[in-house]
Amino acid sequence: xxxxxxxLGLKDTKxxxxxxxxxxxxxxxxxxxxxxxxxxxxxxEGFKEVKAVGNNSNPPxxxxxxxxxxxxxxxxxxxxxxxxxxxxxxxxxxxxxxNLEMEEEEFGEFKVICLAxxxxxxxxxxxxEDTTKNxxxxxxxxxxxxxxIILLTNASLSDGALSRAIITITEAKTKALQDLDxxxxxxxxxxxxxxxxxxxxxxxxxxxxxxNYVGGHTKMGESIARVTAKTVKKAILKQNxxxxxxxxxxxxxxxxxxxxxxxxxxxxxxxPDSRIGDKEKVEKLLxxxxxxxxxxxxxxxxxxxxxxxxxEGQTGSLCELPEEEYRKDPVxxxxxxxxxxxxxTYIGGTRALFEFARFDREKPGILKTLPPFLDxxxxxxxxxxxxxxxxx
Numbered sequence: 001x002x003x004x005x006x007x008l009g010l011k012d013t014k015x016x017x018x019x020x021x022x023x024x025x026x027x028x029x030x031x032x033x034x035x036x037x038x039x040x041x042x043x044x045e046g047f048k049e050v051k052a053v054g055n056n057s058n059p060p061x062x063x064x065x066x067x068x069x070x071x072x073x074x075x076x077x078x079x080x081x082x083x084x085x086x087x088x089x090x091x092x093x094x095x096x097x098x099n100l101e102m103e104e105e106e107f108g109e110f111k112v113i114c115l116a117x118x119x120x121x122x123x124x125x126x127x128x129e130d131t132t133k134n135x136x137x138x139x140x141x142x143x144x145x146x147x148x149i150i151l152l153t154n155a156s157l158s159d160g161a162l163s164r165a166i167i168t169i170t171e172a173k174t175k176a177l178q179d180l181d182x183x184x185x186x187x188x189x190x191x192x193x194x195x196x197x198x199x200x201x202x203x204x205x206x207x208x209x210x211x212n213y214v215g216g217h218t219k220m221g222e223s224i225a226r227v228t229a230k231t232v233k234k235a236i237l238k239q240n241x242x243x244x245x246x247x248x249x250x251x252x253x254x255x256x257x258x259x260x261x262x263x264x265x266x267x268x269x270x271x272p273d274s275r276i277g278d279k280e281k282v283e284k285l286l287x288x289x290x291x292x293x294x295x296x297x298x299x300x301x302x303x304x305x306x307x308x309x310x311x312e313g314q315t316g317s318l319c320e321l322p323e324e325e326y327r328k329d330p331v332x333x334x335x336x337x338x339x340x341x342x343x344x345t346y347i348g349g350t351r352a353l354f355e356f357a358r359f360d361r362e363k364p365g366i367l368k369t370l371p372p373f374l375d376x377x378x379x380x381x382x383x384x385x386x387x388x389x390x391x392x
Contacts, residue, residue, distance in 0.1 A: 008113060009104065010154055010206070012036065015115075017097055020080055022073070025062055028097035030055040030115065031081060032150065032204075039205040041162040042089040051087045053202050055117060055148050057097035091200045093146040095119040101234040105227045107219050109209065113152040114227040118235035119145035120182050120242070124193035130186040145185075146198040147173060147232060151224060154206035161214045165203045168214055168221050172228035173199070179229075180236060180244055183254045190314040190371065248300045249291075251307070257366060257378065259290055265365025266382045269358060276390055285389045293347055293385055302343050306377030309335070313373060329372040336373045340380030347384025351391070355383035 006015035012035035019028055033052040040048050056077055074092075078085050095117040104113040123145035149169055157165065174194045184191040214221040236242050249259060263286045267279055276282060293299055309318070316323035321333065329336075337360065344352035359367065359379040367375045367382075 006030075006102065008032070008152070010111060010113065010152060012207075013152065017100065018081070022058070022062060022077060022080070025059055027059065027062070027077070028057040029077070029081060030057075030097050030100060030117075030150070032115075032152070036207070038207075039157070039159075039162070040089050040202055041159075041166065042091070042202045043166065043200045044091060045089055047159065047162070048086075048089050050089050052081075052083060053089045053150055053204055054081070055091045055093060055097065055100075055115070055150060057093055057095060057117070060094070063094060089202050091148045091150070091202060093117050093119070093148050093198075095146060095148070095239055099235065099238040101231050101238055103227045103231040103234070105223045107223055109154075110211075110220060110223070111154050112220070112223045112227050114224075114231040115150045115152075116148065116228075116231040116235040117239065118147040118232055119239050120147070120177070120185075120193060120196060120236055121145055121240050122185055123196040123198060124177075124182055124185045125195060125197050126184045126187065126191040127194045129191055130184055145196050146200070147196055147235075148200050149173065149228060149232070150202045150204070151228065152204045152206070153220075153224075154208040155211045155220060156208055157203070157205040157214070158210065158212045161211050161220075162203050162205060164221075165214045165224060166201055168216065168224045169201055169203070169228050170195070171216075172225040173232050175225075176229045176232040176236070180233060180242055181251065181254075182236070182242065189255045189257075189374070190311060192311070247294070248303060249294050251304075252294075255307075257370075257374075259287070261366040262290060262378065262382055262385075263287060265367060265378075266386050268364040269362065269386070270390075273390070276392075282389065285392070286385060289385050289389050293381070293388075298346060299343065299381070302339065302346070303377055303381065306336075306339055306343075306373050309339070310371060310373040310377075314371065326372065333372065336376040339373070340376030343377060343380030344384040344387075347381070348387030348391070352380075352384045352387040355387050356380055359383045 002019040004017040008015045015032045017028060017030055031052060031054045037049045037051055040050055040053060078088055100115060100117050102115045151169060177193050182193045184193045211220055214224055263283055266286055270282055312318050313326040341356055344356040367379055370378060
Protein backbone atom coordinates (compact mmCIF):
# COMPACT_ATOMS: atom_id res chain seq x y z
CA UNK A 1 0.00 0.00 0.00
CA UNK A 2 1.54 3.30 -1.11
CA UNK A 3 1.27 6.39 1.07
CA UNK A 4 2.05 10.11 1.17
CA UNK A 5 3.04 11.56 4.56
CA UNK A 6 1.40 14.78 5.77
CA UNK A 7 3.13 17.15 8.19
CA LEU A 8 0.50 17.95 10.82
CA GLY A 9 2.67 19.50 13.52
CA LEU A 10 0.67 18.06 16.43
CA LYS A 11 2.24 15.94 19.14
CA ASP A 12 1.55 12.18 18.91
CA THR A 13 -0.45 12.67 15.68
CA LYS A 14 0.45 11.19 12.30
CA UNK A 15 -1.20 11.91 8.96
CA UNK A 16 -0.95 10.31 5.54
CA UNK A 17 -2.85 9.66 2.33
CA UNK A 18 -3.05 5.93 1.61
CA UNK A 19 -3.46 4.50 -1.88
CA UNK A 20 -5.12 1.10 -1.76
CA UNK A 21 -7.94 -0.82 -3.50
CA UNK A 22 -11.45 -2.17 -3.06
CA UNK A 23 -13.01 -4.75 -5.41
CA UNK A 24 -10.02 -4.16 -7.69
CA UNK A 25 -10.78 -0.44 -7.90
CA UNK A 26 -8.21 2.08 -6.64
CA UNK A 27 -9.34 4.08 -3.60
CA UNK A 28 -7.64 6.72 -1.48
CA UNK A 29 -7.95 7.43 2.23
CA UNK A 30 -6.76 10.28 4.38
CA UNK A 31 -5.76 8.62 7.66
CA UNK A 32 -4.85 10.50 10.84
CA UNK A 33 -3.72 8.29 13.71
CA UNK A 34 -3.03 9.04 17.39
CA UNK A 35 -0.68 7.56 19.94
CA UNK A 36 -3.44 7.62 22.57
CA UNK A 37 -7.21 7.38 22.08
CA UNK A 38 -8.87 10.74 21.35
CA UNK A 39 -12.38 11.98 22.06
CA UNK A 40 -14.03 12.97 18.77
CA UNK A 41 -17.41 14.09 17.56
CA UNK A 42 -18.42 12.90 14.11
CA UNK A 43 -21.59 14.02 12.35
CA UNK A 44 -21.88 10.45 11.03
CA GLU A 45 -21.33 8.52 14.28
CA GLY A 46 -21.60 10.92 17.22
CA PHE A 47 -19.13 10.87 20.13
CA LYS A 48 -16.39 8.23 20.03
CA GLU A 49 -13.06 7.38 21.61
CA VAL A 50 -10.84 6.49 18.66
CA LYS A 51 -7.30 5.72 17.61
CA ALA A 52 -7.73 7.29 14.17
CA VAL A 53 -9.96 9.43 11.98
CA GLY A 54 -10.14 9.47 8.21
CA ASN A 55 -11.74 10.52 4.96
CA ASN A 56 -12.14 7.84 2.29
CA SER A 57 -12.40 8.71 -1.40
CA ASN A 58 -14.14 6.23 -3.66
CA PRO A 59 -14.36 6.46 -7.48
CA PRO A 60 -17.65 6.41 -9.50
CA UNK A 61 -17.63 2.60 -10.08
CA UNK A 62 -17.97 2.13 -6.30
CA UNK A 63 -20.72 4.69 -5.67
CA UNK A 64 -23.50 2.12 -6.06
CA UNK A 65 -22.03 -0.06 -3.33
CA UNK A 66 -21.05 2.81 -1.06
CA UNK A 67 -24.56 4.29 -1.22
CA UNK A 68 -26.62 1.10 -1.13
CA UNK A 69 -24.58 -0.96 1.33
CA UNK A 70 -22.55 1.53 3.32
CA UNK A 71 -22.03 -0.82 6.28
CA UNK A 72 -20.37 -3.49 4.13
CA UNK A 73 -18.24 -0.98 2.29
CA UNK A 74 -17.17 0.71 5.53
CA UNK A 75 -16.34 -2.61 7.21
CA UNK A 76 -14.06 -3.73 4.38
CA UNK A 77 -12.32 -0.38 4.00
CA UNK A 78 -11.68 -0.09 7.75
CA UNK A 79 -10.39 -3.65 7.82
CA UNK A 80 -8.05 -2.86 4.93
CA UNK A 81 -6.72 0.11 6.92
CA UNK A 82 -5.93 -2.23 9.81
CA UNK A 83 -8.53 -0.94 12.29
CA UNK A 84 -11.70 -2.12 13.98
CA UNK A 85 -14.77 0.03 13.32
CA UNK A 86 -15.02 1.06 16.97
CA UNK A 87 -11.47 2.45 16.85
CA UNK A 88 -11.86 4.83 13.89
CA UNK A 89 -14.21 7.61 12.79
CA UNK A 90 -14.38 7.61 9.00
CA UNK A 91 -15.99 9.91 6.44
CA UNK A 92 -16.53 9.11 2.77
CA UNK A 93 -16.54 11.23 -0.38
CA UNK A 94 -16.54 11.08 -4.15
CA UNK A 95 -14.01 13.93 -4.19
CA UNK A 96 -10.41 13.06 -5.04
CA UNK A 97 -8.40 12.92 -1.81
CA UNK A 98 -5.40 14.23 -3.72
CA ASN A 99 -7.37 17.50 -3.83
CA LEU A 100 -7.23 17.69 -0.04
CA GLU A 101 -6.34 21.08 1.41
CA MET A 102 -4.95 21.81 4.85
CA GLU A 103 -4.52 25.04 6.83
CA GLU A 104 -3.42 25.71 10.40
CA GLU A 105 -3.54 28.56 12.87
CA GLU A 106 -1.85 29.14 16.22
CA PHE A 107 -2.53 31.46 19.14
CA GLY A 108 -0.66 31.19 22.40
CA GLU A 109 -0.22 27.55 23.31
CA PHE A 110 -3.03 26.38 21.05
CA LYS A 111 -2.97 25.07 17.49
CA VAL A 112 -5.91 24.38 15.17
CA ILE A 113 -5.60 22.38 11.93
CA CYS A 114 -8.32 21.96 9.32
CA LEU A 115 -8.25 19.35 6.55
CA ALA A 116 -10.97 19.49 3.91
CA UNK A 117 -12.09 18.02 0.62
CA UNK A 118 -14.81 19.92 -1.21
CA UNK A 119 -16.90 19.15 -4.26
CA UNK A 120 -19.71 21.58 -5.07
CA UNK A 121 -20.32 21.09 -8.80
CA UNK A 122 -23.34 18.80 -8.61
CA UNK A 123 -24.78 18.52 -5.11
CA UNK A 124 -24.69 22.05 -3.69
CA UNK A 125 -27.91 23.06 -1.94
CA UNK A 126 -29.46 26.05 -0.24
CA UNK A 127 -30.78 24.87 3.10
CA UNK A 128 -34.53 25.37 3.64
CA GLU A 129 -34.98 26.28 -0.05
CA ASP A 130 -34.13 23.30 -2.24
CA THR A 131 -36.19 20.14 -2.55
CA THR A 132 -34.21 17.03 -1.62
CA LYS A 133 -33.12 14.87 -4.51
CA ASN A 134 -31.53 11.56 -3.63
CA UNK A 135 -28.91 9.47 -5.41
CA UNK A 136 -30.48 7.54 -8.30
CA UNK A 137 -29.13 4.59 -10.24
CA UNK A 138 -30.13 5.99 -13.59
CA UNK A 139 -27.40 8.60 -13.17
CA UNK A 140 -29.68 11.62 -13.08
CA UNK A 141 -28.25 12.65 -9.71
CA UNK A 142 -25.23 10.36 -9.93
CA UNK A 143 -22.40 12.86 -9.52
CA UNK A 144 -22.35 13.46 -5.81
CA UNK A 145 -20.50 16.38 -4.27
CA UNK A 146 -19.49 16.62 -0.64
CA UNK A 147 -17.62 18.94 1.72
CA UNK A 148 -15.86 16.86 4.36
CA ILE A 149 -14.01 18.65 7.15
CA ILE A 150 -11.72 17.21 9.82
CA LEU A 151 -10.67 19.66 12.52
CA LEU A 152 -7.80 18.91 14.90
CA THR A 153 -6.58 20.84 17.92
CA ASN A 154 -4.14 20.28 20.74
CA ALA A 155 -6.70 21.74 23.18
CA SER A 156 -8.72 19.35 25.29
CA LEU A 157 -12.30 20.16 24.23
CA SER A 158 -15.24 19.40 26.50
CA ASP A 159 -18.23 17.65 24.92
CA GLY A 160 -19.98 21.01 24.84
CA ALA A 161 -17.03 22.57 23.01
CA LEU A 162 -16.92 19.67 20.54
CA SER A 163 -20.61 20.20 19.86
CA ARG A 164 -20.31 23.99 19.54
CA ALA A 165 -17.39 23.50 17.13
CA ILE A 166 -19.83 21.94 14.65
CA ILE A 167 -21.77 25.23 14.56
CA THR A 168 -18.61 27.35 14.21
CA ILE A 169 -17.27 25.13 11.41
CA THR A 170 -20.60 25.10 9.57
CA GLU A 171 -20.94 28.89 9.73
CA ALA A 172 -17.39 29.29 8.39
CA LYS A 173 -18.03 26.77 5.60
CA THR A 174 -21.15 28.67 4.55
CA LYS A 175 -19.20 31.94 4.60
CA ALA A 176 -16.67 30.37 2.23
CA LEU A 177 -19.46 29.32 -0.16
CA GLN A 178 -20.94 32.82 -0.06
CA ASP A 179 -17.56 34.47 -0.67
CA LEU A 180 -17.11 32.27 -3.75
CA ASP A 181 -20.74 32.72 -4.92
CA UNK A 182 -21.24 28.95 -5.10
CA UNK A 183 -24.63 28.34 -6.68
CA UNK A 184 -27.24 25.81 -5.63
CA UNK A 185 -27.13 22.86 -8.05
CA UNK A 186 -30.94 22.76 -7.96
CA UNK A 187 -31.90 26.45 -8.14
CA UNK A 188 -28.71 28.11 -9.47
CA UNK A 189 -30.44 31.10 -11.03
CA UNK A 190 -31.72 32.51 -7.76
CA UNK A 191 -29.92 30.79 -4.89
CA UNK A 192 -26.45 30.65 -3.42
CA UNK A 193 -25.55 27.34 -1.80
CA UNK A 194 -25.13 26.94 1.96
CA UNK A 195 -23.56 23.48 1.70
CA UNK A 196 -24.08 20.16 -0.06
CA UNK A 197 -26.57 17.44 0.80
CA UNK A 198 -23.85 15.13 2.09
CA UNK A 199 -21.47 17.34 4.12
CA UNK A 200 -19.87 15.87 7.22
CA UNK A 201 -17.51 16.98 9.98
CA UNK A 202 -15.20 15.34 12.50
CA UNK A 203 -13.83 17.39 15.40
CA UNK A 204 -10.90 15.86 17.31
CA UNK A 205 -10.06 16.90 20.87
CA UNK A 206 -6.42 17.18 21.92
CA UNK A 207 -4.62 16.49 25.17
CA UNK A 208 -3.63 20.03 26.19
CA UNK A 209 -5.34 22.68 28.29
CA UNK A 210 -9.10 22.35 28.74
CA UNK A 211 -11.48 24.51 26.69
CA ASN A 212 -15.23 24.47 27.35
CA TYR A 213 -16.57 26.83 24.69
CA VAL A 214 -15.60 27.67 21.08
CA GLY A 215 -18.21 30.23 20.01
CA GLY A 216 -17.49 33.31 17.95
CA HIS A 217 -16.54 35.44 20.97
CA THR A 218 -13.60 33.20 21.85
CA LYS A 219 -10.09 33.05 20.39
CA MET A 220 -10.48 29.33 19.78
CA GLY A 221 -13.77 29.94 17.98
CA GLU A 222 -12.19 32.68 15.85
CA SER A 223 -9.31 30.38 14.93
CA ILE A 224 -11.60 27.49 14.05
CA ALA A 225 -13.72 29.74 11.83
CA ARG A 226 -10.77 31.37 10.04
CA VAL A 227 -8.90 28.15 9.38
CA THR A 228 -12.08 26.41 8.16
CA ALA A 229 -13.07 29.19 5.75
CA LYS A 230 -9.56 29.34 4.26
CA THR A 231 -9.33 25.57 3.86
CA VAL A 232 -12.76 25.14 2.27
CA LYS A 233 -12.08 27.93 -0.25
CA LYS A 234 -8.78 26.36 -1.26
CA ALA A 235 -10.36 22.88 -1.48
CA ILE A 236 -13.15 24.14 -3.76
CA LEU A 237 -10.60 25.84 -6.00
CA LYS A 238 -8.53 22.67 -6.18
CA GLN A 239 -11.47 20.31 -6.88
CA ASN A 240 -13.77 22.48 -8.99
CA UNK A 241 -11.53 25.34 -10.13
CA UNK A 242 -13.87 27.99 -8.69
CA UNK A 243 -12.03 31.12 -7.61
CA UNK A 244 -13.58 34.42 -6.47
CA UNK A 245 -12.04 36.14 -9.50
CA UNK A 246 -13.50 33.79 -12.12
CA UNK A 247 -14.98 35.48 -15.18
CA UNK A 248 -18.47 36.92 -15.51
CA UNK A 249 -19.08 34.46 -18.34
CA UNK A 250 -18.42 31.61 -15.91
CA UNK A 251 -20.65 33.17 -13.24
CA UNK A 252 -23.49 33.45 -15.76
CA UNK A 253 -22.97 29.89 -16.98
CA UNK A 254 -23.26 28.64 -13.40
CA UNK A 255 -26.73 30.21 -13.37
CA UNK A 256 -27.70 28.47 -16.62
CA UNK A 257 -27.09 31.54 -18.79
CA UNK A 258 -24.58 30.40 -21.39
CA UNK A 259 -22.83 32.39 -24.09
CA UNK A 260 -24.66 30.34 -26.73
CA UNK A 261 -28.03 31.16 -25.18
CA UNK A 262 -27.23 34.88 -25.30
CA UNK A 263 -26.12 34.65 -28.93
CA UNK A 264 -29.14 32.63 -30.04
CA UNK A 265 -31.47 35.07 -28.27
CA UNK A 266 -29.86 37.93 -30.19
CA UNK A 267 -30.17 36.07 -33.49
CA UNK A 268 -33.90 35.56 -32.94
CA UNK A 269 -34.35 39.32 -33.25
CA UNK A 270 -31.87 39.85 -36.09
CA UNK A 271 -33.45 41.28 -39.24
CA PRO A 272 -31.34 40.05 -42.18
CA ASP A 273 -29.31 42.82 -43.79
CA SER A 274 -26.99 42.11 -46.72
CA ARG A 275 -24.68 44.90 -45.61
CA ILE A 276 -24.10 43.13 -42.28
CA GLY A 277 -24.26 39.49 -43.32
CA ASP A 278 -26.26 36.32 -42.88
CA LYS A 279 -26.99 34.76 -39.48
CA GLU A 280 -23.85 32.65 -39.60
CA LYS A 281 -21.66 35.73 -39.98
CA VAL A 282 -23.61 37.67 -37.33
CA GLU A 283 -23.28 34.74 -34.94
CA LYS A 284 -19.51 34.89 -35.31
CA LEU A 285 -19.51 38.66 -34.77
CA LEU A 286 -21.72 38.32 -31.69
CA UNK A 287 -19.41 35.71 -30.18
CA UNK A 288 -16.43 38.01 -30.66
CA UNK A 289 -18.23 41.05 -29.23
CA UNK A 290 -19.65 39.21 -26.20
CA UNK A 291 -16.16 37.93 -25.41
CA UNK A 292 -14.92 41.52 -25.28
CA UNK A 293 -17.91 43.12 -23.53
CA UNK A 294 -18.11 40.51 -20.77
CA UNK A 295 -14.59 41.51 -19.68
CA UNK A 296 -15.44 45.22 -19.41
CA UNK A 297 -15.35 45.99 -15.68
CA UNK A 298 -18.22 48.49 -15.98
CA UNK A 299 -20.47 45.95 -17.69
CA UNK A 300 -19.35 43.33 -15.18
CA UNK A 301 -20.23 45.65 -12.29
CA UNK A 302 -23.70 46.50 -13.62
CA UNK A 303 -24.54 42.87 -14.33
CA UNK A 304 -23.30 41.73 -10.91
CA UNK A 305 -25.55 44.39 -9.39
CA UNK A 306 -28.46 42.85 -11.30
CA UNK A 307 -27.57 39.35 -10.10
CA UNK A 308 -27.49 40.56 -6.50
CA UNK A 309 -30.76 42.46 -6.86
CA UNK A 310 -32.38 39.31 -8.23
CA UNK A 311 -31.39 37.38 -5.12
CA GLU A 312 -32.64 40.20 -2.89
CA GLY A 313 -36.00 40.22 -4.68
CA GLN A 314 -36.39 36.44 -4.53
CA THR A 315 -35.91 36.43 -0.74
CA GLY A 316 -38.17 39.40 -0.07
CA SER A 317 -35.23 41.59 0.92
CA LEU A 318 -36.15 44.48 -1.37
CA CYS A 319 -37.71 46.93 1.06
CA GLU A 320 -41.46 47.48 0.58
CA LEU A 321 -41.70 44.60 -1.94
CA PRO A 322 -42.64 41.14 -0.56
CA GLU A 323 -41.21 38.20 -2.47
CA GLU A 324 -44.63 37.00 -3.68
CA GLU A 325 -45.29 40.42 -5.20
CA TYR A 326 -41.77 40.68 -6.62
CA ARG A 327 -42.14 37.42 -8.52
CA LYS A 328 -45.20 38.84 -10.29
CA ASP A 329 -42.88 41.54 -11.75
CA PRO A 330 -45.22 44.43 -10.81
CA VAL A 331 -45.54 47.34 -13.24
CA UNK A 332 -44.39 49.84 -10.63
CA UNK A 333 -41.00 48.08 -10.38
CA UNK A 334 -38.97 49.88 -13.03
CA UNK A 335 -35.49 49.67 -11.50
CA UNK A 336 -34.94 46.48 -13.52
CA UNK A 337 -35.67 48.31 -16.78
CA UNK A 338 -33.50 51.26 -15.71
CA UNK A 339 -30.58 48.92 -15.05
CA UNK A 340 -31.12 47.15 -18.37
CA UNK A 341 -31.23 50.51 -20.20
CA UNK A 342 -27.98 51.62 -18.55
CA UNK A 343 -26.23 48.44 -19.67
CA UNK A 344 -27.61 48.74 -23.22
CA THR A 345 -26.67 52.39 -23.68
CA TYR A 346 -23.22 51.96 -22.14
CA ILE A 347 -22.47 49.25 -24.72
CA GLY A 348 -24.36 50.46 -27.79
CA GLY A 349 -25.13 54.13 -27.23
CA THR A 350 -28.49 55.85 -27.74
CA ARG A 351 -29.52 53.51 -30.57
CA ALA A 352 -29.49 50.65 -28.09
CA LEU A 353 -32.50 52.21 -26.33
CA PHE A 354 -34.71 51.26 -29.26
CA GLU A 355 -33.19 47.78 -29.47
CA PHE A 356 -33.72 47.27 -25.73
CA ALA A 357 -37.40 48.21 -26.14
CA ARG A 358 -37.78 45.51 -28.82
CA PHE A 359 -36.17 42.83 -26.66
CA ASP A 360 -38.12 43.92 -23.59
CA ARG A 361 -41.40 43.70 -25.47
CA GLU A 362 -40.82 40.38 -27.29
CA LYS A 363 -38.80 38.50 -24.61
CA PRO A 364 -37.12 36.20 -27.13
CA GLY A 365 -35.03 33.12 -26.33
CA ILE A 366 -33.65 32.85 -22.82
CA LEU A 367 -35.25 36.15 -21.74
CA LYS A 368 -38.67 34.52 -21.46
CA THR A 369 -37.29 32.12 -18.84
CA LEU A 370 -35.58 34.69 -16.62
CA PRO A 371 -37.02 36.36 -13.49
CA PRO A 372 -37.71 40.12 -13.13
CA PHE A 373 -34.27 41.70 -12.81
CA LEU A 374 -32.35 39.22 -14.90
CA ASP A 375 -34.55 39.38 -18.00
CA UNK A 376 -33.93 43.14 -18.24
CA UNK A 377 -30.24 42.93 -17.33
CA UNK A 378 -29.63 40.26 -19.97
CA UNK A 379 -31.93 42.09 -22.38
CA UNK A 380 -29.78 45.21 -21.95
CA UNK A 381 -26.61 43.21 -22.51
CA UNK A 382 -27.87 41.49 -25.65
CA UNK A 383 -29.44 44.60 -27.20
CA UNK A 384 -26.29 46.63 -26.58
CA UNK A 385 -24.08 43.99 -28.19
CA UNK A 386 -26.50 43.60 -31.13
CA UNK A 387 -26.36 47.34 -31.86
CA UNK A 388 -22.58 47.38 -31.63
CA UNK A 389 -22.27 44.44 -34.04
CA UNK A 390 -24.81 45.80 -36.52
CA UNK A 391 -23.18 49.25 -36.46
CA UNK A 392 -19.78 48.03 -37.62
